[in-house]
Amino acid sequence: MVISESLIFNYSFIPSRDMSNTRWENQSSVSEFLLLGLPILPEQRGVFFALFLGMYLTTVLGNLLIILLIRLDSRLHTPMYFFLSHLAFTDVSFSSVTVPKLLVSMSTQDLLISYPGCVSQTYFFIFFTDLDSFLITSMAYDRYMAICHPLHxxxxxxxxxxxxxxxxxWVLSCANALSHTLLLAQLTFCADNTIPHFFCDLGALLKLSCSDTFLNMLAMFTVGVVATALPFVGIMVSYGYIGATILRVPSTKRIYKALSxxxxHLTVVCLYYGAMFGQYFFPTLSSFINKDIIAALMYTVVTPMLNPFIYSLRNRNIKEALRKLLSRATFSSQ
Known part of the structure; x- marks a missing residue:
């Protein structure tokens, strides 16, 4: 990840420090990193802080509401909503790994993060990224069984x-995240401690290391890719069978049922994987914002916020459960 001079210029609000403390040129390792955050001007910080705070609160409240509705309404005690409740919990946790630190940095101008904090953030970011993928895959399998084998x-x-x-x-996500984190902990960082991102991105950390990162890169392109590619392939296979089943005996009623x-779920899949694949297959949109930052904002902030709306607005059972909860609250308050 390369940061241009114009981008550095936009970070003029970074508090001044003794260069001997920020560059760590004469030390064998660093004890903290400098997260540059988002490339925004100082006068724009208030607007962006309010925007991201509102999005984060919407993510937390929306997904917690989904979990509450599924727990309280017995009609939602089905496999589909069981997976959805776990996905909602994962979305809250996923956003909580990066957004609170971003908000604190924007409000206090404290861009530093300790080494243990950075490694922990990397672990949980990878963990919840993988968990999101595996849960979405499980939901695709559930839809496959419901449409292709309804009797069983x-x-x-x-x-x-x-x-x-x-x-x-959970086990596979933990194993993948732990493998990357343990390899990361073996590296030495001895010079630049500046990360041109709003969280401790694994790729950015590997570029800062002055150790041999061959094993880390190998893990990224084997275990890491497999953990992302296999769930995507599973989703595509599931929907391939669903499409074949619908086309075998095409009817308007059957197509409508499949779409409903x-x-x-398809909307969530497109949002999640669209942002992830866009990070690797599309060029940088401008010299001021790196594509990695845009993609990361999409699947750490935007997608978790939209998921509750996607499932509630298109789902009759969720809307009925919400209506029932609101009527209970209104009745009890009278």
Whole structure:
């Protein structure tokens, strides 16, 4: 990730420090990093702070509301909503890994993050990224079973299988994140401690290291890619079978049912993977904002915020559960 001179100029609000403390030229390692954050002018900080604070609060409240509705309404105690509740929890956690630190940096102008804090942020970012992917894949499999094997759906998608899929998602995500983090902990950082991002991005950290990063890069392009590619392939295969099933006996009623069942999930898949793939396959949009920052904002801030709206606006059961909860609250307050 390369930062231009014009971008550095926009960070004129960075508090001045003794260069011997920020560059660490005469030390063998660093104890803290400098997160440059977003390339915004000082007079724009207030607007962007209010914007990201509003988006973060919407993400937290929206996803917690989804979890509450699923827990309280017995009609939502099905495999689809079981996975959705875990996805909502993951979205809250995913945003909480990066956005609070970004908000603190924008409000206090303190851009420093300790080495342990940076490594921890890297771990949880990778962990919840993978967990999001695996949960979305589990939801795609659930939709496949509901449409392609409706007669056996209840038998196959048992509580035990759903719990096993979620548990496997947590274990695989933890293993992948832990492998990257342990390899990262072996590296030495001895010179520049400036990260041109708003969180501790693994790729940016590897570029700062003065150690041999061959094993880290190998892990990124093997374990890391597999953890991202396999869920995507699983989703595509599931929807391939769904499409083939619908086209085998095409009817307006069947197509409408499939769209109503899969529409919300497909929208989430497009948002999540669209931002992720855009980071690697599209060129930088301008010399002022790196494409990595734009993509990261999409899948750490925007997508988790939109997910509750996508599922609630297109889902009759969620809307009915919300209406029921509001009527209860109104009745109890009278």
């Amino acid at each position: 759906y209840t038998t196959i998608m048992s509580e035990g299988l759903c719990a096993s899929l979620v548990a496997a998602s 069942t899969c529409g919300s």
